[in-house]
Amino acid sequence: MTRLRTATSTLVAALAVTALTACGGGQSQEPSVNADGSTTLNMWTFADVHAAYYEEMAEKWNEANPDQEIQLEVTVYPYQDMHNKLQLAVNSGEGLPDVVDIEVNKFANFVKGENPPLMDLTEAAAPYVDDVVQARLDLYSKDGTVYGFPTHVGAFTSFYNTELLEDAGIDYTTIKTWDDFKEAGEKYNKETGKAFGVASTGVFFLEPLITAQLGGQYIGDDGTVQVNSPEVVETLTMLQEMQDAGAISTIPGGSPDSEEAYGAINDGDYAAIVYPAWYTSRFVDYMPDLEGKVAIAPAPVVEGAEVQTIGGGGTGAAVPVVSPNKELAADWLAFAKLSPEANVAVWEVLGFDPVNMAVWEDEEVTQNPENKFNKYFQTNMFDVLNEVKDGIGHLDSFTDPSWPTVDDTFRTVTLNEIYENGTPAQEALDQAQADLQNQLGQ
Amino acid sequence: MRQLLYSKRLAPYLFILPFLVTLAVFWVVPLSRSFVMSTQEVLYGQGTFIGLANYERLWGDRIFWQALFNSVRYMVLTLVLLVPIPLVLAALVNSSIGSARIKGFFKASMFVPALTSVVVAGIVFRLIFAESDSAMMNQVAEFFGFGPVRWLRGDITGLVALLAIALWRWTGVNMMYFLAGMQAIPSEYYEAASIDGAGKVRQFFHITLPNLRPTIVYVVTISVYGGLAMFLESFMLYAGNNSPNNQGLTVVGYLYRKGIEENDLGFASAVGVVLLLLVMAINISYLTASGTFKKEAA
Known part of the structure; x- marks a missing residue:
């Protein structure tokens, strides 16, 4: 009888373990390189206009870096839904994108504690940091570490x-x-x-x-x-x-x-x-x-x-630390948000006031009579x-x-x-x- | 294995094992985790034990009490509306009034809302109760000579909208429960009563209601739980968890706000534990009072 009871409890334990591990099937930690050598980067954002902008920046990146091509897959969720989904995902460490747009009023939630779920982007930002409005980088930094890149000044x-x-x-x-x-x-x-x-x-x-x-x-x-x-x-x-x-x-x-x-x-x-x-x-x-x-x-x-x-409002784009493609994602993101090309596009595509102040004085860009924003106002x-x-x-x-x-x-x-x-x-x-x-x- | 299956003592346990495992994995484990987390400050990958600090904060939290008040108020009002109204409707459907075809259609159409998604219904109700004077409820209000009303901006008018969703959605379901209960009552009782000269109303109060007691107990129990756990209706009606002055905030809404929106999972767990204890306290005392736990008299 004792043997039987042991058998039963072993069975229970085995079943429980199977059930538990079944829930925990994680994503692969290998960088996902496609057949053509490009890397797929998944991105979440909460604004349609941002998606169009990032797709354009992905194309520009691919032209400039043919050896490191990326294939950007942007998913647009409603504002609140995206942040809630992200909150759940970072708490479980599962199902995260490679790059994510986080709205400024939500950003502090994601850098709480000793080991925030976002990647340290300080190094990726280094090449551009001198031209960028520091106050906007500070918005997405904690204790001197940059966790997100700004899109605009939002004056x-x-x-x-x-x-x-x-x-x-x-x-x-x-x-x-x-x-x-x-x-x-x-x-x-x-x-x-x-x-x-x-x-x-x-x-x-x-x-x-x-x-x-x-x-x-x-x-x-x-x-x-x-x-x-x-x-x-x-x-x-x-x-x-x-x-x-x-x-x-x-x-x-x-x-x-x-x-x-x-x-x-x-x-x-x-x-x-x-x-x-x-x-x-x-x-x-x-x-x-x-x-x-x-x-x-x-x-x-x-x-x-x-x-x-x-500056009012804002979006900090960040890279979750568990992303298998995080190095590439960070480099692309720095290019897409802080580089001079990117900042021209921020104005031309989005109509935002770019964080790279050099652009503010480039009259060819700012006074362009063909620009749809200049035409409107x-x-x-x-x-x-x-x-x-x-x-x-x-x-x-x-x-x-x-x-x-x-x-x-x-x-x-x-x-x-x-x-x-x-x-x-x-x-x-x-x-x-x-x-x-x-x-x-x- | 063979021995196991034929053993009178162990086989039953084997048969209920799938249920026990599911219960353990999806219920007992998360529940105990919640209890543990409610005594912690939870951050990414780290939980620090902070004793009852979350509960202390909860006790002094005005918004929590407001959410609790909203939930209890909603629960009581849904009980007031969603027990008597479906009961009377069920009695009417069960009576000999009207043709069977019309009653069949009525039953079906009352039940349809329960099959629709709350998400869709919430959006539709939001449009019905919109601020603009062309919205449906404002046209109704205008017909009666008042309005336009800013429905979702006022506390009471917002509650009316929430109750309207509840009524629309659950009347049919509760009616079905009562109807099923009524049809299980032997018709001999009614025959005997009418021979003794009891009218329809008397029959309803002295035969239908007492015999329907188990059904009523069941409906009240799930309505207490449903009312206190309401979240999605309010979430959809106000297009998110933030309603003006938190007038649509429920306990579960507050849990969601704290845990998911503000990433304070420890505090949110404390809210959840309090909600669980509250629902259990109300339902267990109600079930005890209504005699559900007593052994059936032989």
Whole structure:
């Protein structure tokens, strides 16, 4: 009988082991070289426009490096889905792509802990590092190690619908400060009854810009949240007053960067959008009716501000450390994102403000009359960017590991409380501070 | 082997082995891992024991309590709606009113929503409850002289939308359970009652309901679990896990946000453990109170 029992338990154990190992069939660790000698690189991204750009950069790479050809397979997932899928994949170490686009507000999640699942890209970046805006590399670095490559600076600019403004007797070139912006918006709103600027509840962009201009932070140097610090309260109070005056209003879809909002802006329901420079691509792609009617201008500033504008949004492309092709992937990625060729393409294909500042001054590129972005807008983006170039600052809070949680709290609760429910800024921010301290265990 | 198969003591264990193994691999192991992880700070490839710190954070977390409140509120309201309404509908279908063909069609059409995907249904409901005045619910609202309503921006109107999905989807299923239960009740009871002069309503309360008790217990038990574990409906309705002021956030939604979206798996495990204990506590006390665990009287 004892022997039988042993037999049974052995059987159970064997079955369990089989079942467990069956679940753990890993991917091959060998580089996948195709018959024609090229290497297949799988890539995930969350934006269609990025996919087109990377495919073009893969072709350029293959022309320049015939001995190291790559075959890029880009998969585009919806924003949230892609990051969740990636989160699950890095935790299990299975099913990862060779290259992945990670949005800046999610990036900190992937470099937590002692052994982050992303490859150290410092070496791959070395050939280009001198020409690139350091603040944008810092965004995707931790303790001096670069884990991701930026796509753009994303400097905040204003986009004015000049046709609408002229009808209301407003000259956009006179708008320099937020007070000017408020005054113009109030006037426009009285004249036309329509919305002027946008109070977004779905993105957390405008507020960090103004806080940076005021010289404030959301997270202190020691990593503790301080979202009810005087500068932040001042920022939100200022915006709430603008909303009360009619200078900014909420928008369908919660932010200018959503399908519903494109329609509203295209119909002329909003006249002034203060957004990162990459918003050019949204105008050209989604708002054809406004061609020739929109002027780009510097973003309004707080009077006497040292920092005029900051980079907003962004995507860090990274290489998972378990990728069997990681060396090649890193070299290609550095080429595709940091090289001068790449940065010209960033502007020409995507309409973004490239991180390689040498391009900003190359007039052949920036003033090209055939460029679809130059054709669309009344003013040239690089003229505006070069005007504010020395005032481009950086908000340190963006690189803090707690930023994803702060961003999330503002987008789901705090901005809704302030812009939708009219909760006084101080009260909403005190609440956010308490929630965040608890959530982050501070 | 032969000996094993013919052994009266061991053969039964061999036969239930596939189930036991599945249970162990897909249930007991992950569950115990969750318990372990809920006492850890989990980062890539490393878990540091931090005792009950996750639970302490959970206790003081306003958003967690809000999510719990949302889930419990939803669970209670689905019970209020999804037990009586299907019960009455089942009684009507089971009665002699109406032609069999119409009732057959009715049954089938009530059941169809359960076969559709929640993902598709959520998207359709999101469009039905959209903000624009041309959206279906706003046209209905306009017909009754109010609106347009910003359905998914308000707490109560958002809840109405969630309950609408639940009603649409589960009424038919619960109706089928009740109908099956009703058809198992011997018709002699009703004959005897009508001979004694009991009307239809009296028969319903004194014969149908008591005999349907096991079915009702079952439906309530799965509805408690279903209500507290609801996630996908809200996720699809709000096009993601972030609803205005977290009005659509459920406990599972919070677990997902913490674990998957913010990569705090230890904390998320603590949320999961609390949810498990809560569901078990409610259901076990309910099942005990309703006498399910008592041995059948011979």
